[in-house]
Amino acid sequence: VGVKESHQMTIFRIIAAILHLGNLEIQAERDGDACSVSSEDEHLNNFCGLLGVEHSQMQHWLCHRK
Numbered sequence: 559v560g561v562k563e564s565h566q567m568t569i570f571r572i573i574a575a576i577l578h579l580g581n582l583e584i585q586a587e588r589d590g591d592a593c594s595v596s597s598e599d600e601h602l603n604n605f606c607g608l609l610g611v612e613h614s615q616m617q618h619w620l621c622h623r624k
Contacts, residue, residue: 571608571609572608572609574604574608575604575605575608575609578601578602578604578605578608579601579605581601582595582599582601582602582605582620583595583596583599583601584620584621592621593621594621595617595620595621597613597614597617602616602617
């Protein structure tokens with residue numbers, strides 16, 4: 559297609575991270591007003607590893623609006 563191999567790997571990494579994000583198990587809390595993500599969720603670990611983001615920050619901001 560004409561895309562450099564280094565760019566292809568970056569695209570594949572982003573797609574893989576998005577697919578892992580879709581497999582996260584989010585638990586509802588307090589009658590559905592809040593939620594949480596387990597710190598041991600393997601999909602969250604994979605997502606953070608693929609994109610190089612901080613695990614605790616991603617876990618927090620997936621469940622908070624601000």
